Amino acid sequence: xxxxxxxxxxxxxxxxxxxxxxxxxxxxxxxxxxxxxxxxxxxxxxxxxxxxxxxxxxxxxxxxxxxxxxxxxxxxxxxxxxxxxxxxxxxxxxxxxxxxxxxxxxxxxxxxxxxxxxxxxxxxxxxxxxxxxxxxxxxxxxxxxxxxxxxxxxxxxxxxxxxxxxxxxxxxxxxxxxxxxxxxxxxxxxxxxxxxxxxxxxxxxxxxxxxxxxxxxxxxxxxxxxxxxxxxxxxxxxxxxxxxxxxxxxxxxxxxxxxxxxxxxxxxxxxxxxxxxxxxxxxxxxxxxxxxxxxxxxxxxxxxxxxxxxxxxxxxxxxxxxxxxxxxxxxxxxxxxxxxxxxxxxxxxxxxxxxxxxxxxxxxxxxxxxxxxxxxxxxxxxxxxxxxxxxxxxxxxxxxxxxxxxxxxxxxxxxxxxxxxxxxxxxxxxxxxxxxxxxxxxxxxxxxxxxxxxxxxxxxxxxxxxxxxxxxxxxxxxxxxxxxxxxxxxxxxxxxxxxxxxxxxxxxxxxxxxxxxxxxxxxxxxxxxxxxxxxxxxxxxxxxxxxxxxxxxxxxxxxxxxxxxxxxxxxxxxxxxxxxxxx
DNA sequence: TTTAGGG
DNA sequence: CCCTAAA
Numbered sequence: 001x002x003x004x005x006x007x008x009x010x011x012x013x014x015x016x017x018x019x020x021x022x023x024x025x026x027x028x029x030x031x032x033x034x035x036x037x038x039x040x041x042x043x044x045x046x047x048x049x050x051x052x053x054x055x056x057x058x059x060x061x062x063x064x065x066x067x068x069x070x071x072x073x074x075x076x077x078x079x080x081x082x083x084x085x086x087x088x089x090x091x092x093x094x095x096x097x098x099x100x101x102x103x104x105x106x107x108x109x110x111x112x113x114x115x116x117x118x119x120x121x122x123x124x125x126x127x128x129x130x131x132x133x134x135x136x137x138x139x140x141x142x143x144x145x146x147x148x149x150x151x152x153x154x155x156x157x158x159x160x161x162x163x164x165x166x167x168x169x170x171x172x173x174x175x176x177x178x179x180x181x182x183x184x185x186x187x188x189x190x191x192x193x194x195x196x197x198x199x200x201x202x203x204x205x206x207x208x209x210x211x212x213x214x215x216x217x218x219x220x221x222x223x224x225x226x227x228x229x230x231x232x233x234x235x236x237x238x239x240x241x242x243x244x245x246x247x248x249x250x251x252x253x254x255x256x257x258x259x260x261x262x263x264x265x266x267x268x269x270x271x272x273x274x275x276x277x278x279x280x281x282x283x284x285x286x287x288x289x290x291x292x293x294x295x296x297x298x299x300x301x302x303x304x305x306x307x308x309x310x311x312x313x314x315x316x317x318x319x320x321x322x323x324x325x326x327x328x329x330x331x332x333x334x335x336x337x338x339x340x341x342x343x344x345x346x347x348x349x350x351x352x353x354x355x356x357x358x359x360x361x362x363x364x365x366x367x368x369x370x371x372x373x374x375x376x377x378x379x380x381x382x383x384x385x386x387x388x389x390x391x392x393x394x395x396x397x398x399x400x401x402x403x404x405x406x407x408x409x410x411x412x413x414x415x416x417x418x419x420x421x422x423x424x425x426x427x428x429x430x431x432x433x434x435x436x437x438x439x440x441x442x443x444x445x446x447x448x449x450x451x452x453x454x455x456x457x458x459x460x461x462x463x464x465x466x467x468x469x470x471x472x473x474x475x476x477x478x479x480x481x482x483x484x485x486x487x488x489x490x491x492x493x494x495x496x497x498x499x500x501x502x503x504x505x506x507x508x509x510x511x512x513x514x515x516x517x518x519x520x521x522x523x524x525x526x527x528x529x530x531x532x533x534x535x536x537x538x539x540x541x542x543x544x545x546x547x548x549x550x551x552x553x554x555x556x557x558x559x560x561x562x563x564x565x566x567x568x569x570x571x572x573x574x575x576x577x578x579x580x581x582x583x
Numbered sequence: 584t585t586t587a588g589g590g
Numbered sequence: 591c592c593c594t595a596a597a
Contacts, residue, residue, distance in 0.1 A: 496586065499586090514585075
């Protein structure tokens with residue numbers, strides 16, 4: 001039930017509470033399958049998970065209220081529940097939900113809630129309560145009303161216990177101790193599951209497949225209510241199947257909001273046989289969010305199913321990085337846990353990881369740092385979907401390598417330099433005829449051969465993969481020749497004319513954007529001005545830049561900033577050209 | 584889109 | 591190297 005909500009806490013000043021636990025509703029029947037998650041509603045409508053303190057505060061509040069307050073009938077207790085907008089105590093007016101979530105007004109948290117009425121009142125303004133219980137009782141009503149809460153709202157993960165048909169109307173005090181662990185689909189019999197299914201979807205099922213039933217039920221519950229949103233700060237929604245550890249962990253806030261609990265997982269086919277569904281059999285926690293929603297699975301069940309946004313590559317990447325750091329997630333080393341699932345026509349490699357005692361699937365990411373940081377096999381999907389204009393080249397055979405083998409290590413090996421230079425990329429199609437031809441470069445810039453920077457950028461085999469995988473350009477150390485070209489370009493066209501320089505002097509280098517040039521120049525300038533590299537103050541990682549270049553840089557930089565730029569430039573160009581034998 | 588700067 | 595504000 002613990003959706004991981006990205007923490008936008010700092011950005012919001014208001015503190016609104018959402019109570020968790022059905023006890024808020026006056027009657028908390030035993031086995032009340034409803035679970036409310038305590039969250040804070042941010043200014044933009046997104047939900048921020050409650051902190052421990054907040055949880056405690058609310059708890060105390062509620063307990064206090066219990067003492068000096070009569071028990072009121074639970075408005076949504078019965079199946080005959082009818083939304084009554086006139087009654088302030090109807091704090092769970094489904095039809096108001098939409099209003100709730102869209103409400104921009106985020107009033108301050110009321111410290112002294114003395115009665116449920118107050119709570120109710122507050123609710124209409126600031127608090128959002130999503131009763132998941134209703135799902136079981138009034139699936140249709142809820143899904144057509146309360147669940148229409150989408151945009152700019154985050155979702156609450158609902159948990160429900162089929163064992164508790166939510167029939168009890170006996171009023172009871174809040175019982176926080178039983179908040180967790182409502183779910184136990186795992187222990188239900190086929191029949192029970194079928195009943196639950198009926199309660200959830202409003203229709204019978206003859207399926208005898210436990211796994212399938214459980215899956216469907218969970219999906220039905222979640223998807224009919226847990227609706228992804230535009231702001232999508234929920235990173236996960238899944239049902240907890242009686243895994244106390246996980247629940248406790250959550251209660252203690254030990255579950256990192258940013259921890260990846262997302263699963264790029266395609267739900268199994270209805271028959272529960274397809275794909276990797278077997279993995280869920282013994283898993284206390286099952287992820288069932290369909291990020292790709294391309295599946296016909298539950299959508300065929302009830303058309304109300306909403307789609308869940310797929311996590312961004314960036315998110316996954318960072319998420320995985322975090323895992324490595326905080327160790328909150330112990331990635332399974334078991335190779336068998338790694339598997340490829342297909343969705344939306346793509347193939348995604350996932351692996352099982354442990355989170356708070358539960359097992360979930362996350363996109364596979366190699367945890368072995370290679371020469372290049374961040375490799376993500378997600379690229380595989382990207383790679384396959386992209387139509388690379390790979391021209392016949394010896395390296396093309398590498399395309400058949402398995403992803404791990406395509407690691408960056410390959411392109412760092414000097415020897416793998418592409419024998420055949422690739423054609424210019426489309427971005428260069430309209431570039432002016434480069435001053436330096438390939439031949440010139442080969443002759444003038446011999447060091448390019450051993451600098452991975454050069455031709456590897458056109459290496460369609462590895463560069464695109466690793467690059468798209470990380471979503472970030474792979475770092476390429478600047479070679480001396482590149483620096484020289486840069487300096488030369490600056491001297492020719494002037495500082496700041498990056499586009500010109502790029503076009504006229506860097507056309508062969510399909511990487512190195514104008515921004516790169518600018519950045520590099522900035523660095524050079526800094527280096528040349530501030531410290532005199534001589535005294536061994538040079539940074540370890542970078543190569544020593546010939547002093548004559550640095551002098552040039554300094555000179556150019558000096559003439560560029562002061563005044564009379566036009567004059568300076570003219571002189572510079574002149575000098576530069578004569579120096580290079582041009583003109 | 585291109586530049587300039589901050590991160 | 592990335593992201594953005596400006597122009």
